[in-house]
Amino acid sequence: MDWSLVLPELIVAGAGIGVLLLDLFLAPEKRRLTGYASLAGLAAAMVASLWLAVAKVDWSLAAGADGSPVAAGFTALGGMIAVDAFSVLLKLLFLAIGLVVVLLGVDFAEKRKLPVGEFFALLLFAVLGMMLMAGSRDLILIYLGLETTAISSYALAGLLKDDLKSGEAALKYFLTGALASALILFGMALVFGGTGSTNVTALLGAGVTTGQLGGAGNPIALTGLVLLVAGFGFKLAAVPFHFWAPDAYEGAPTPVTAFFSVGPKAAAFAVVLRIFGPVLALGGSAGGAGAGGLAGAGVLGVLFAVLAVVTMTVGNLTALAQKNIKRMLAYSSIAHAGYLLVGLAVATPRGFAAMVYYLLAYAAMNLGAFAVVIWLNNRGTGDEVSDYAGLGRRAPVAALAMLVCFLSLIGIPPMAGFFGKFYLFAAAVEANMAWLAVVMVINSAISVGYYYGVVRQMYLAGDAAPAEDHGGAETGAPVPAEATSTVKGTPLVGLALGLAVVAVFALGFLFEPLARLARLAAGGL
Amino acid sequence: MGNYFDVLLFLTVGVGFVFLGLWVAKLLRPNLPNTGKQSIFECGERPYGDSRLKFRVRYYIFALVFVIFDVEVIFLYPWAVVFRELGLPGLVEMVVFLGILVVGLVYAWKKKVLQWV
Numbered sequence: 162m163d164w165s166l167v168l169p170e171l172i173v174a175g176a177g178i179g180v181l182l183l184d185l186f187l188a189p190e191k192r193r194l195t196g197y198a199s200l201a202g203l204a205a206a207m208v209a210s211l212w213l214a215v216a217k218v219d220w221s222l223a224a225g226a227d228g229s230p231v232a233a234g235f236t237a238l239g240g241m242i243a244v245d246a247f248s249v250l251l252k253l254l255f256l257a258i259g260l261v262v263v264l265l266g267v268d269f270a271e272k273r274k275l276p277v278g279e280f281f282a283l284l285l286f287a288v289l290g291m292m293l294m295a296g297s298r299d300l301i302l303i304y305l306g307l308e309t310t311a312i313s314s315y316a317l318a319g320l321l322k323d324d325l326k327s328g329e330a331a332l333k334y335f336l337t338g339a340l341a342s343a344l345i346l347f348g349m350a351l352v353f354g355g356t357g358s359t360n361v362t363a364l365l366g367a368g369v370t371t372g373q374l375g376g377a378g379n380p381i382a383l384t385g386l387v388l389l390v391a392g393f394g395f396k397l398a399a400v401p402f403h404f405w406a407p408d409a410y411e412g413a414p415t416p417v418t419a420f421f422s423v424g425p426k427a428a429a430f431a432v433v434l435r436i437f438g439p440v441l442a443l444g445g446s447a448g449g450a451g452a453g454g455l456a457g458a459g460v461l462g463v464l465f466a467v468l469a470v471v472t473m474t475v476g477n478l479t480a481l482a483q484k485n486i487k488r489m490l491a492y493s494s495i496a497h498a499g500y501l502l503v504g505l506a507v508a509t510p511r512g513f514a515a516m517v518y519y520l521l522a523y524a525a526m527n528l529g530a531f532a533v534v535i536w537l538n539n540r541g542t543g544d545e546v547s548d549y550a551g552l553g554r555r556a557p558v559a560a561l562a563m564l565v566c567f568l569s570l571i572g573i574p575p576m577a578g579f580f581g582k583f584y585l586f587a588a589a590v591e592a593n594m595a596w597l598a599v600v601m602v603i604n605s606a607i608s609v610g611y612y613y614g615v616v617r618q619m620y621l622a623g624d625a626a627p628a629e630d631h632g633g634a635e636t637g638a639p640v641p642a643e644a645t646s647t648v649k650g651t652p653l654v655g656l657a658l659g660l661a662v663v664a665v666f667a668l669g670f671l672f673e674p675l676a677r678l679a680r681l682a683a684g685g686l
Numbered sequence: 687m688g689n690y691f692d693v694l695l696f697l698t699v700g701v702g703f704v705f706l707g708l709w710v711a712k713l714l715r716p717n718l719p720n721t722g723k724q725s726i727f728e729c730g731e732r733p734y735g736d737s738r739l740k741f742r743v744r745y746y747i748f749a750l751v752f753v754i755f756d757v758e759v760i761f762l763y764p765w766a767v768v769f770r771e772l773g774l775p776g777l778v779e780m781v782v783f784l785g786i787l788v789v790g791l792v793y794a795w796k797k798k799v800l801q802w803v
Contacts, residue, residue, distance in 0.1 A: 178789050185796040 166217065166244050169206040169252055170292050176202025177285035184278020192277040196267040199281040200260060203288070207256045214249045241299040247517070247682040251295035251431050254521055258424050259288040261528050264657035265535050266416035272539055275320050275414060284420065287313035291428035295435075300349045300359040303432055307345065307396070310425050311338045317420070318413040330412025337405040341395030348388030355382025361436050365443060383460065389436060390464055396429035397498045399468050400475040410491035415538055418487055419531030422494040423524040430501055430520060434513055437461065438686040441508035466506035470600050473499025477607040486534055486544050489611055490527070493570065496608060497523050500601060503585050507592045513683035515584035518676055522569070522577035522668050529566035529661030533559050536654045546615055553620040560619045562662050567612040569665045572605050577668035584676065747799050751791070758787055 164171070179202070180195045187194060262284060270277045290309030297303050315338060319331025349359075356363040356379070364382065394402035410418045441462055476496030483489035501523070504516030534544065536559055542548050553560040569576030572583075582605065589598040668675060726733045765772070765780055772779075794800060 178786065181793060182789060185793060 166213070166242055167296075168209040168213065169256070170289060170296070172202060172206040172209055173256075173285055173289045173292065176206070177282050177289065180285060181278055181282040184282070187278075193267060193271065195278045195281050196263055196270070199263045199285055202285065203256050203260045203263065207253060207260075210249055210252045210256065213244060214246075214253075217244050218246055218249055241297055241302045243296055243298045245682075245685040246678075247431075247434075247685050248296040250517065250678065250682045251427070251520075252292045254427060254524060255288055255291045255295065255424065258420065258427070258524055258528065259284060261532075261657045261660060262416055262420045262424070264653045264660075265419055265528075265532055266414075267653050268539050268651040269414065269416050269535055269654075273321060273414065276322075280317070280320055283313040283317050287317065287420070287424065291424055291431075294428045295431040298361050298435060300352065300361065300436075303361075303435070304345065304349060306428075307432070308342065310428060311342065311396075314338070314421065314425055317417045318409055320417065321412075321414050324412070326412035327414065328412075330409040333405045334409040334413075337395055337402075341392045341402075343392075344388050344395070345392030348385045348392055351385030351388065352382050353385075355379050355385060362439070364436070364440050386437070386440070386461060387464070390461070390468070393429050393433050394468065397426055397433070397502075398495050399498050399502060400472040400495065403472070403476070403495050406495060407488045407491040410494075411485060411487045415487065415531065415535045415544075418491075419528055419535070422490065422531065423527050426494065426498060427520050427524060430498075430516065433505065434516060434683070434686060437465075437505060438508075438513050438683070441465070441505060442510065442513075462506060462508055465502055465508075466594070466597060469499050469502035469506050469597065471499075472496070472502060473601065473604045474607075477604050477611075480608070480611045483611065484546055486546055486549070486615065489546065489615070490530060490534075493608070493611070494527060496604065497527070497570070499604070500582065500585060503589055503597055503601060506597060507585075507588045507594055509588060509592050510680065510683055511591060512585070512588040513686065514676065514679040515581070515588045517679035517682050518584055518668075518672075519581035521675065521679075522581040522665075525661050525664035525668055526566045526569040526576070526578050529658060529665055530563060530570065532654055532658035532661055533563040533566070536651070536658060539651050539654060546618055549615055549618045550622040552618070559658075562658055563619065564616055565662055565665060567616060569669075571609055571612055575666070575669045577665050577672075580669050580672040580676075744802065747794075751794055751799065754787060754790060758784070 176199060180198050183198055184192055184195045263281060266275075266280060266284070269275070270280050287310045290306045290311075290313065293306030293309065294303055297306065315331055315335040318334045319327050321327035352364065353359055364386075391402065395405070398406040410421060413421065473496045476492050476494075476499055480489050480492035480496065483492060501516055501519055504512040504519070506512075507515075537549075537552075537556065538544065542552075552563075565576065569578035572578045572581075574580075582601065586598045586601060589595065589601070726737075761783070762780075765776065769776060
């Protein structure tokens with residue numbers, strides 16, 4: 162066993178335990194150090210991942226079955242650990258997400274009296290779970306990673322111990338998460354029963370894809386896969402499994418919300434890509450023409466197409482009615498999960514590559530938007546959309562950063578969000594699913610409505626009168642003392658925001674090489 | 687089906703054996719109830735009061751810490767049996783495993799969970 166293949170995971174696990182111990186032996190006023198220790202651990206794990214990418218992953222292009230380039234990789238622990246382009250790229254993404262969330266959390270935790278050491282330790286363990294999810298082809302390890310992430314997340318949601326909403330968030334997240342875990346476990350058991358192996362590659366030879374509605378095939382494994390769709394639907398917050406998300410997102414401490422909206426979601430997408438990607442692609446190449454316009458046919462392809470359409474439409478329409486910015490961003494993240502699902506419905510290598518790229522872009526722009534919310538919240542601005550009135554004059558930099566992130570979320574060039582959506586459109590059109598691309602365009606147009614609502618408040622509405630600033634008091638935030646004065650942020654959050662905004666542009670400008678990278682990653686699934 | 691038939695046989699015989707034993711015992715044993723015999727078994731203590739009373743929530747955390755180390759022992763026994771075959775790697779792995787559990791104990795200790803107040 163070559164332990165260097167799991168070096169990033171080992172570093173993160175060690176850092177988590179170290180942070181927990183450090184917190185115990187530090188005086189309460191010095192506990193910020195745990196945040197810096199977490200940053201160091203995550204950065205070291207990133208270096209280790211980069212080293213793995215250079216030293217262990219074979220980037221030379223071998224031709225895959227359909228002639229497209231494929232990057233090979235290593236497997237260890239009997240195929241449980243997969244070190245390939247896909248896992249290395251996603252691990253780097255997860256570590257970057259963790260890094261930004263720690264930056265967002267240090268001041269927030271101090272201000273709102275969060276238990277600092279537990280916050281960072283749980284965050285590191287959650288990141289560890291996500292890395293295991295992305296780095297495995299084995300259902301058992303995937304489940305272990307999933308639970309490591311989920312259990313840490315439940316506790317993270319409830320960290321504001323004196324806040325009833327935070328408790329509500331934790332409880333709702335826990336109950337739905339437990340249900341999702343049960344579905345996933347049952348699904349995995351059936352897949353194992355149907356294929357005789359816990360390795361996801363066994364699904365390819367199991368005849369799942371011939372199991373069209375009413376046809377022969379492998380009904381047990383197919384039933385298991387459908388259960389997995391439902392279980393991971395909860396984790397992705399795809400409609401109709403989304404109802405926990407807005408409450409959990411609103412009640413959780415805001416840096417944790419930022420983490421939920423990108424971290425566990427991206428990890429769940431990574432797993433779904435690993436489990437379903439090859440199966441769907443096989444179904445697409447086998448029975449594409451026969452199924453009346455729906456290339457990538459089979460029950461699962463249709464299922465993902467329906468999920469994608471319903472998720473983006475319901476997410477966007479519900480977001481229109483939201484008054485609280487965290488709830489609005491929650492529904493927005495549901496809608497973005499819908500866009501991402503298009504890649505699975507398309508079920509071509511290009512569709513999967515588009516998903517990988519969109520995950521990167523989405524993480525950058527969504528973390529950026531949350532960074533602004535936290536930046537303002539640290540200075541006493543509430544979380545209601547009406548609290549953002551006149552922000553363009555009070556805090557021009559924050560307002561501009563928010564504008565950039567929202568434009569990217571809408572999909573305006575030259576930001577990363579545009580290229581992500583464009584890539585998904587292109588994949589859908591290429592796979593003869595232009596109708597899906599049309600639904601996406603319509604939904605993007607709807608989404609302008611609620612993003613613009615915030616922008617209008619920031620730039621066109623008058624200053625929020627202090628009396629109207631009730632949002633902060635409701636959520637237990639300090640009552641704004643300087644709602645009319647210039648709002649300044651805290652340096653670490655500012656750094657995180659800067660990183661996110663730079664990433665939003667950089668991912669856009671570097672579309673060409675990154676798309677190639679995503680293609681390589683998706684090719685190795 | 688072959689393998690699963692064995693499982694079914696195992697379940698049937700296993701469950702049947704219990705009920706058969708109870709039934710045979712009932713046929714054979716003398717039936718002489720008295721108060722001492724019919725009272726609840728409390729590890730030799732004389733039972734008092736109702737069992738549905740409120741427990742202090744601290745018991746819960748104690749029980750949790752106890753269960754962790756109980757499970758640890760379950761892992762330690764099979765490890766001890768094959769210790770020679772595993773050699774040094776086995777020792778290192780067990781030390782890591784115990785180390786992580788000790789971190790949990792240290793955490794509980796410092797958070798004053800082990801103090802009875």
